[in-house]
Amino acid sequence: MFISKSIKMSLSMVILMTAFQHVQAHTVLEMPTISDGKKVTNNIDIGHGCKEFPVIGTSVVIPDGIDSTIMTNAADEGGKDGFSGDISSFINWGNKIRLLQNRSVFSEQGEKTVDSNVVGFWSGGGPGVAADLDAYVPFIINPANIEPSSCAKKVRFAIAIADVCKITPLSGISDETAVNLWTPAVGSKYDGLKDSHAYNSPAYLSIERDLAINPLPENCGDGLYVYVEPSAAQVDRDMPIIFNGTQVWPAP
Numbered sequence: 460m461f462i463s464k465s466i467k468m469s470l471s472m473v474i475l476m477t478a479f480q481h482v483q484a485h486t487v488l489e490m491p492t493i494s495d496g497k498k499v500t501n502n503i504d505i506g507h508g509c510k511e512f513p514v515i516g517t518s519v520v521i522p523d524g525i526d527s528t529i530m531t532n533a534a535d536e537g538g539k540d541g542f543s544g545d546i547s548s549f550i551n552w553g554n555k556i557r558l559l560q561n562r563s564v565f566s567e568q569g570e571k572t573v574d575s576n577v578v579g580f581w582s583g584g585g586p587g588v589a590a591d592l593d594a595y596v597p598f599i600i601n602p603a604n605i606e607p608s609s610c611a612k613k614v615r616f617a618i619a620i621a622d623v624c625k626i627t628p629l630s631g632i633s634d635e636t637a638v639n640l641w642t643p644a645v646g647s648k649y650d651g652l653k654d655s656h657a658y659n660s661p662a663y664l665s666i667e668r669d670l671a672i673n674p675l676p677e678n679c680g681d682g683l684y685v686y687v688e689p690s691a692a693q694v695d696r697d698m699p700i701i702f703n704g705t706q707v708w709p710a711p
């Protein structure tokens with residue numbers, strides 16, 4: 460009797476402790492790697508809330524390729540070389556994203572556009588995503604072609620995402636209760652704190668060259684990996700959520 464009671468007690472303790480541990484995955488793309496030249500439906504996979512607080516909205520910034528930082532490497536790790544040319548040397552990037560209407564997770568959504576190019580999107584409103592569950596925010600990626608004359612084998616974009624749990628001004632952003640920042644540390648206002656658990660953990664989208672359809676030129680050897688990060692200026696410009704002409708997050 461006494462033993463079974465204490466087993467029950469410790470079992471519920473374990474369940475409780477597990478619930479409050481950080482065991483869930485980061486926010487990522489459902490399909491982090493896609494093929495070049497193909498239209499793909501993908502999802503932002505919201506990984507967890509802010510501690511026990513639900514995510515009530517998400518804001519997404521896609522590198523526009525215009526003032527993005529471009530780097531290359533012959534191997535998919537290690538040091539990266541700067542590249543000062545245009546992104547079109549590697550891929551026909553820009554305005555490839557279309558938000559898919561879906562009110563199952565959040566009640567409102569919208570695209571972010573600059574010169575009628577989509578550079579990100581947001582979705583928010585309603586009761587939000589339970590802190591211990593995942594949720595999908597769907598979008599379309601229109602075909603992006605790796606430049607046939609280039610040596611690019613894979614182009615990896617760092618996507619900046621803010622999962623908002625509480626609406627605060629920029630000064631109130633913390634991953635304790637308010638926001639999870641899945642952003643590349645590029646010096647923007649949304650880098651987050653260096654000791655936060657998701658520091659410099661953006662979501663990535665890799666576009667892989669379909670070598671059967673778009674083979675590497677002979678002089679390319681094993682090909683090049685290309686990395687694209689948004690500029691700090693772009694993240695600062697495109698991260699806020701504007702709803703009906705009014706900025707709703709961060710609170711102005």
Ligand SMILES: [Cu+2]
Nearest residue numbers: 483484485657
């Ligand atoms: Cu996490």
